[in-house]
Amino acid sequence: MKFVLNLLSKYKLKHNKIESNWDKYKQLTKISPSCIITPSASLVIFTTPENPHTMLEIGQNSHIYSQFNLLREKSNITIGERCQLGSVNFNCAHSISVGNDVLMAWGITIIDHDSHSLEWKYRKNDAKQSYEDYLRYGDIVKNKDWSHVSMKPIIIGNKCWIGFNVIVLKGVTLSEGCIVGAGSVVTKDAPPYSLIAGNPAKIIKRLSKV
Numbered sequence: 001m002k003f004v005l006n007l008l009s010k011y012k013l014k015h016n017k018i019e020s021n022w023d024k025y026k027q028l029t030k031i032s033p034s035c036i037i038t039p040s041a042s043l044v045i046f047t048t049p050e051n052p053h054t055m056l057e058i059g060q061n062s063h064i065y066s067q068f069n070l071l072r073e074k075s076n077i078t079i080g081e082r083c084q085l086g087s088v089n090f091n092c093a094h095s096i097s098v099g100n101d102v103l104m105a106w107g108i109t110i111i112d113h114d115s116h117s118l119e120w121k122y123r124k125n126d127a128k129q130s131y132e133d134y135l136r137y138g139d140i141v142k143n144k145d146w147s148h149v150s151m152k153p154i155i156i157g158n159k160c161w162i163g164f165n166v167i168v169l170k171g172v173t174l175s176e177g178c179i180v181g182a183g184s185v186v187t188k189d190a191p192p193y194s195l196i197a198g199n200p201a202k203i204i205k206r207l208s209k210v
Contacts, residue, residue: 021045027052032060032081040087042067046141049073059083059100066090066104071113071141080158094151099158099176107165113151114170122148157192177207 021043022029028045031037041064045055055070059081066088068077075092079085080100087106090096093113116123126144133142152171156162160174163182168174173189180186181197181204190196193207 025055028055030054030057032058032062034060036063038063038065040065044068045070045075046139047071047073047075065106068092071144072146086164093146093149094170095153096156097153098156099160101159102156103161105162105164105166105182108162108168109166110154110156110168112154112170114149117148118150119148177209179207 058079062083071093076095083102085104088108091111130140155173157176159177162180168186175192177193184201185199187200195204
């Protein structure tokens with residue numbers, strides 16, 4: 001029974017139809033009518049702002065299979081034009097920006113924060129708070145204290161291509177035309193038109209702009 005109630009908390013039954021989160025958060029998104037949002041794509045906004053503003057923007061002619069998780073009122077994700085984004089887990093507490101003509105494969109995680117403090121004294125109650133918030137509100141970050149959690153924006157430039165099972169961590173800028181090899185963990189910026197790979201990812205070769 002609890003499972004059913006939790007499931008129903010994610011969707012709103014209206015006129016015998018299930019209202020998706022894409023409809024529920026319509027005031028908080030700006031999505032071009034020319035976009036393809038596939039059935040596997042998902043959107044969760046954990047903390048709805050008191051004053052509605054755009055938290056997710058997707059440009060024209062983009063094709064989206066991804067999962068968008070916006071954790072705080074000030075979280076912001078921007079996707080450019082003509083992007084094809086596979087099964088990418090966007091986990092955003094600050095900001096994630098994706099340029100135009102970007103390709104992303106599947107199994108990718110892009111996360112702009114550490115989730116918890118590096119110091120035990122600040123994270124010791126995180127699991128307990130999350131547990132209590134989920135039972136009471138169905139929201140694991142309802143009362144999360146973000147003040148000691150490190151977060152930095154992620155920028156993915158135009159014409160980038162990210163291979164499958166890549167992880168991109170906070171504060172990273174991938175400049176125009178970068179390619180990230182499959183299974184890489186990206187912790188530092190990459191210059192324009194470079195192929196990077198590995199854990200941590202390093203420059204493998206320079207690429208032609210043509």
